[in-house]
Amino acid sequence: MQLQVLSFVLFLHCMEYTDSQQHASRHRQHTQTPGLNQGCEGGCLTCSDFNGCLSCKPRLFIYLERNGMSQIGVCMSSCPNGYYGTRSPEINKCTKCKSDCDSCFNRNFCTRCKAGHYLHRGKCQESCPEGLVPSATQRECVLGCAGDCDSCVNSDTCTRCREGLYLLYGKCHRACPEDYEPSEQLMACTPQVHCEVSEWGEWSPCSRRGKTCGFKRGEETRVRKILQAPSALGNPCGPTSETRKCVVKRKKCPGRRRGERRLRNGRKQEAQRNWRERERESTDHEDAENRNKTEHRRSRGQDRDLTSQAGGNTH
Known part of the structure; x- marks a missing residue:
């Protein structure tokens, strides 16, 4: 035990000596x-x-x-x-590495390109050669479009889908996700549009058969406008008009008697005009008959005179 303690003490002395020598060496070097x-x-x-x-x-x-x-x-x-x-x-x-390389094996062989460039045979290019399309995620030129694509800008982004599939954000779907609906014309998933309507307007005056007086029970109506028509699968619009029964204090329409009086006066004046016209027509008819009679008598008198003259000449 004592031997182990002695060995440990000697080890500490040696460490202190080594550190002091290194410090002295640094001091000399500086x-x-x-x-x-x-x-x-x-x-x-x-x-x-x-x-x-x-x-x-x-x-x-x-x-x-x-x-x-x-x-x-x-x-x-x-x-x-x-x-x-x-x-x-x-x-x-x-x-x-070269300016368009994100990582490289040597100066002439890139292993990954910077954004906007695509790797092909160790070179970074802005566009891919014929038969290859750029992959934005891999940043390299790859073979053709994805299996569901009919055309694409790169292997990750379709521009048109195969028949029976619908395009959404560069991907092809057999069924559109929630809040989207298929457009057969575009062959794409489009956002659903729900109906939007305005607030209800004020109730109309209580009326009955187009009148607002002369009755006790009638109806009043209010309407609202459609601000946004819904798409095919969007939430439909509710009713745009409402009607309810209403009761008013029974009263006569203002000006009704005056109107009736005017109507009666108008009818009376019209009757008087008709009567005067008939009287005038009757007078004209009598005058015409009298003229005809006078002319007839005058014609007969002339005939008698002629007959008399003819008889005298014979004797």
């Missing part, structure tokens, strides 16, 4: 080359207080990480996206 730090941490082999890692341990890549306006060296086991690793006897470093 004194000799300001800014250079040989006691680097992480994967650095040599480093600087200002520039980070200057070289890395074997098999690690040095990567220049931007820090504001400056760059700091960092040692990594693999390079980040947008960079690829190159090895040489002098230094292993991370080199930036």
Whole structure:
């Protein structure tokens, strides 16, 4: 037991000595080359207080990480996206991919493209060659449209579906989802449109057979307008008019007697006009008959005179 305690004490003394020697070595190095730090941490082999890692341990890549306006060296086991690793006897470093590459194997072979470009044979292109369509999710050129598509802009987005299927947001459906309905004309799922109506208007005056007076029981009506007509499967519109019974205090219509009096006076005047016309026609008829009689008598008198003259001449 005592031997173990003694061994532990000796180990602590050795650690303290090692730390003191390393501290002294760093102090000497700083004194000799300001800014250079040989006691680097992480994967650095040599480093600087200002520039980070200057070289890395074997098999690690040095990567220049931007820090504001400056760059700091960092040692990594693999390079980040947008960079690829190159090895040489002098230094292993991370080199930036081409501008349209998101990740690459080397400068001339991309493994994934940035948005808006599509991978084909290690190259990033804005459009795919004939026979291939772009896949927005995979960011690469793939064979043809999806199985339900009749035409498409890429493998993920249809523009027209096969017969019997309906298009919705670039996908083909056998039955439209909830709140959508099939359009046979467009062969697509369209949003259902439900009926919208205005508020009820005021009740009309109580009336009966078009009159608002001269009765006790009648009806009054109110209406509302259709603001949005429904689609084929949308919620239909309710009634746009309502009628209910109403009761009013029985009263005579104002001006009714005056109107009746005017009607009677009008009829009387018309009768008088008719009577005068008949009298005038009768007088004219009598005058005509009298004239005819007078002319007839005059004609007979002339005949007698002629007869008398003829008889005298004979004697």
